[in-house]
Amino acid sequence: MIRNRSEKALLSQGGWITLTLFILLIVFAVALLLGRYPKAGLMSPALLQEDPLAQKLLLNLRLPRVLTALLLGMALSGAGMVFQMIFANPLVEPGFLGVSQGAAFGASVSIVFVTTSIWAIQGFAASFAILGLGFSYFIARKVRFGGWVIRLILAGISVSALFTAGIGILKYIADPVSQLPEITFWMLGGLWNITWREYLTILPIVAPSLIIIYLMRWRLNLLCLNDETSFSLGIAPGRERIVFLLLATLATASVISVSGIVGWVGLIVPHIARRLYRSDTRYALTGSMLLGGMFTLICDSIARTVLMGEIPLGILTSAIGATIFMALLMTRTVKVEK
Amino acid sequence: MSTSLIHLSEISFTYREEKNTVLYDLTLDIERNSVTSILGPNGAGKTTLLHLILGWKKSPSGRILLHGEPISGYSRKAMGRIMGLVPQSEYISFEYSLLEYVLLGRAPHLGSLEMPSKKDCIIAMESLETVGLAELAERPVTHLSGGERQLVMVARTLAQEPEIILLDEPTSHLDLANKIRLLGVLMELRDRGVTIIFTSHEPDMAASVSTHMALMRDGRIQYSGQVDEVLSGDHLSDVYGIPVKIEDCGDQKVIIWHHPGNQ
Numbered sequence: 001m002i003r004n005r006s007e008k009a010l011l012s013q014g015g016w017i018t019l020t021l022f023i024l025l026i027v028f029a030v031a032l033l034l035g036r037y038p039k040a041g042l043m044s045p046a047l048l049q050e051d052p053l054a055q056k057l058l059l060n061l062r063l064p065r066v067l068t069a070l071l072l073g074m075a076l077s078g079a080g081m082v083f084q085m086i087f088a089n090p091l092v093e094p095g096f097l098g099v100s101q102g103a104a105f106g107a108s109v110s111i112v113f114v115t116t117s118i119w120a121i122q123g124f125a126a127s128f129a130i131l132g133l134g135f136s137y138f139i140a141r142k143v144r145f146g147g148w149v150i151r152l153i154l155a156g157i158s159v160s161a162l163f164t165a166g167i168g169i170l171k172y173i174a175d176p177v178s179q180l181p182e183i184t185f186w187m188l189g190g191l192w193n194i195t196w197r198e199y200l201t202i203l204p205i206v207a208p209s210l211i212i213i214y215l216m217r218w219r220l221n222l223l224c225l226n227d228e229t230s231f232s233l234g235i236a237p238g239r240e241r242i243v244f245l246l247l248a249t250l251a252t253a254s255v256i257s258v259s260g261i262v263g264w265v266g267l268i269v270p271h272i273a274r275r276l277y278r279s280d281t282r283y284a285l286t287g288s289m290l291l292g293g294m295f296t297l298i299c300d301s302i303a304r305t306v307l308m309g310e311i312p313l314g315i316l317t318s319a320i321g322a323t324i325f326m327a328l329l330m331t332r333t334v335k336v337e338k
Numbered sequence: 339m340s341t342s343l344i345h346l347s348e349i350s351f352t353y354r355e356e357k358n359t360v361l362y363d364l365t366l367d368i369e370r371n372s373v374t375s376i377l378g379p380n381g382a383g384k385t386t387l388l389h390l391i392l393g394w395k396k397s398p399s400g401r402i403l404l405h406g407e408p409i410s411g412y413s414r415k416a417m418g419r420i421m422g423l424v425p426q427s428e429y430i431s432f433e434y435s436l437l438e439y440v441l442l443g444r445a446p447h448l449g450s451l452e453m454p455s456k457k458d459c460i461i462a463m464e465s466l467e468t469v470g471l472a473e474l475a476e477r478p479v480t481h482l483s484g485g486e487r488q489l490v491m492v493a494r495t496l497a498q499e500p501e502i503i504l505l506d507e508p509t510s511h512l513d514l515a516n517k518i519r520l521l522g523v524l525m526e527l528r529d530r531g532v533t534i535i536f537t538s539h540e541p542d543m544a545a546s547v548s549t550h551m552a553l554m555r556d557g558r559i560q561y562s563g564q565v566d567e568v569l570s571g572d573h574l575s576d577v578y579g580i581p582v583k584i585e586d587c588g589d590q591k592v593i594i595w596h597h598p599g600n601q
Contacts, residue, residue, distance in 0.1 A: 088431040215451045221438075222445055226428055228394045233498065234418015234446030279432035282453055 013283040016276065020290045027294050031066045031301045032058060040305065064199040065191050068258065069300040069313075070293040071199075072191070073265060075206050075255040077292025078213055079248035080266025081220070081273065081285050086241050088224040089149045090274075093266035094129075094252045097152065098159035100261050102132025103253045104186055105163040108170040111182045118201050122257040126205075128163075129253035133245065135159050189260035189314025191300055198258045209251040210289065213244065217285040220244065262296065262314045264321025269295055271328055341406075343502070343533055344368035344391060348400030351386055351557075360386045361557045364400075368502075368550075373524065373534045375544035375565075378554030379578055384537040385426070387554070388504045391535065392423055418446025422495035424505040428487070433478040436490055440465055443497030458497075465496035468523055484511035492523065503527065505536035509543060521547050542584075542593050545569050553577045 033043045037057055047054050080093045094100055106128025110121045139155035140148070167183070174180045222230045223241055230237045256262065273288035296313070299320060303311045344367070351361040360383045368374055376384050389395040391402065393409045402409050404420065412420070422443070430439075440462040441454045448454065454462075466472045469489040474482075479490060488511045495503055508524075509517045524534055524547050538544040544551065545565050552562035555577045561568045569591065571583040583594040 085432075088429070090431065218448075218453050219445070219450065221434075221442055224431055225442070226425060228389060228392070228423065229425055229428060231394045231414075232392055232418065232421065232423035232495075232504075233442065234415045236414050274432065278438070279434045280438045 013277055013280070017283055017286050017290070020276075020287060020294075024290050024294050024297075027297055028066065028070065031069070031297050032062055034301050034305055035062060036305065060196070064196045065194045065300070065304075066297065068191055068194045068199050068202075068255075069297045071202070071206055072255045072259050072262060073269070073292035073294065073296030074210060074289040075251040075292075076262065076265040077269035077273070077295070078210055078285065078289045079252045080292075081270040081281065081288045082213060082244050082248040083266070084270050085220045085224045085281060086244055087149055087152060089153075090271060091267070092149075092153070093264075093270075094249065095160070095261075095263060095266065097156035098132030098136040098163060099129045099249055099252055100256060100263070101160040101163035101167075102135075103129040103256050104261050105132075105166050105170075106253075107186050107257060108167050108174075108183045111179050111186075112170050112174050116179075116182060118198060118258065122201060122205075122254060125257035126250060126253035129249050130246070132159055132163060133249050185312075186260040187314075188312035189256075189262040189317075190303065190310060190312045191259055192304070192310050194258060202254045202258055205254040206251045209247040209254075213247050213251075214286065214289070216244070218280075218282045220281040220285060260312075260314060263318045264325070265292055265296060265317050268321040268325050268328075272324070275328075342367040343370040343372075343405065345403040345406075346391070346400070349390060349397040349402065350399050351383070351390060351395060351397055359557060361390070361397075364557075364559055366552060366559060366562060368533065368535060371528065371531055371533055372549045373528050373547055374536075374550040374552060375548040376535065376537045376552045376554060377539070377541055377544060377577070382554040383557045384554060385506055388423070388506055388535065388537060392421060392504060393417060394423075415446050418498065418500075420500055421502045421504065422498040422500035424488075424491050424495050424503065424508055426506040426510065427484075428491060430479050430487075433480050435476050436466060436471060436479055436482075436493075437462055437475040439479045439490060440493045440497050443494040446498060461499070462493075462497045465493040466490075468496055468526070469493045470519055485513055485516050488512060489516065489520070492520065496523075496527075500532070502533045502535070505534070507537050507539065509538065509540065517543065541569060541574060542591050545591050 043054060083092045083094055084090050103125040106124035107121045110124035114120050136156040136159045140152040143151040171180060171183050174183055222233055222235050223237060227237050269292040270288045273284050273291050277283040277287035299316045300313050303313045303316050346364060346366045349361060349364040350359060352359045376387060378384055390397055441458060444454050444458040463472060466475055469492050471489055509520055512520060528534060548565050551565045551568040553560050553568060553573055560577055561573050574582045581596055585592050585594055
């Protein structure tokens, strides 16, 4: 009897995931119809059939942007979950380990010294993101006090600060007319200049990375255990960690190469996902990706509709994310017990 | 060639950061289906010895054979199916349910992209039943007491279904009733044909389930062999550096020590 009950508890998580997917589809549809044409608010689906301008607008402007917002959220929160599991710490996200700042620095280098082509920016962002991660890891190994996680976080903070200083220098020497706005856009984060071209440039990197992470997601559980324990369970912990970290870093660097830095998603969404779908990454990772997609989709819809001009997406996700985080911290004792 | 299940010869180990050697020139044979307890003072190198057998740490000299083959020749997955480790304690960062946690023990039986199946769930539940925690299967691991955590780690290793189980001080956090329960689990495993190696700080408790015993001091095995040959007051006094006696009390052996105040 107990056995049946436990199996049911494990399987019922799948139902919650399906429900989340369903809600995400609704949010997706609403986001597509939401905007300032023909007037501020929701476009009626009937209009789409008769108005060619509405069709064009939806297919060429809104659809790539909404799809990118979805991909951005899924990548950031999926990567956030990977980082939190691998470092066995719920307070870690790619931004904490020099990945985001590294990517931003790489993009700035590309803008100032090389070219503003989307491919070059993506390549530079990804290389410097991995460099940032590697550098944090290297420094953490050399720190001579504290536990592994605190050393990593300290190393990550200092590496991020170094990159931020670098970005500051680049901003200073950048051409204020052509280059500086590009860098500033990067630091604030936003999706206003997304077209199909940007979406299709990042898709070949982000999609495979996320799919592999998704398929291997149960094994993430094993990597939050002590090294000797996961080793005894037939894992090569070092090797598997590197695979997951590289995939997560690639996906993150790729999406932020077109969006700029969008903070807090990778930290806050995995937290909420663990509360809703429990800790097993079999469900928590899937849930995290779906919720992340939903979160950025909602934030981006607010960003482009609330004011006449755009609110930078990164500012919105940080404001909302930090608020939710405070609320979560203060309700720590409230357990989600189903 | 040795016919024993695990054969260690001339093993040594030094931690890179600290310059002192932890294990010296160590030779030990583990028979199939035996229960070997490893005893010795704190810092004698017991845990390091377990980690070497597991392959987690590597000896720069000598060799470790499993079924007559060097352990380095086994794939990670194959090793995971043969040998399981119950660590002394474990830091658990996330609120897994007991069942989810014990299911992790199925890892060596699953492919890289595979998820635990219903069959794996049943094995995990049976393992929880064996250690007496089936009732708590849906509770978060993080809410358990130290002793219960130790039992859950044992359950996870049972779910792994290995032929050799290494346990690092498995009874250190257990109360008397749970200690006896764990000894029962070890004896049951032994009856199923599992080979067991564990470290302990309680010679009398260890003796009650062991067939073999090794006494370590300062990185060396001082005495090893059948329990009856190894467990004596003189040997223990030598290894621990304090005078102790062993008395028979029914079919159990009891350690008698001098109370420091009574001299």
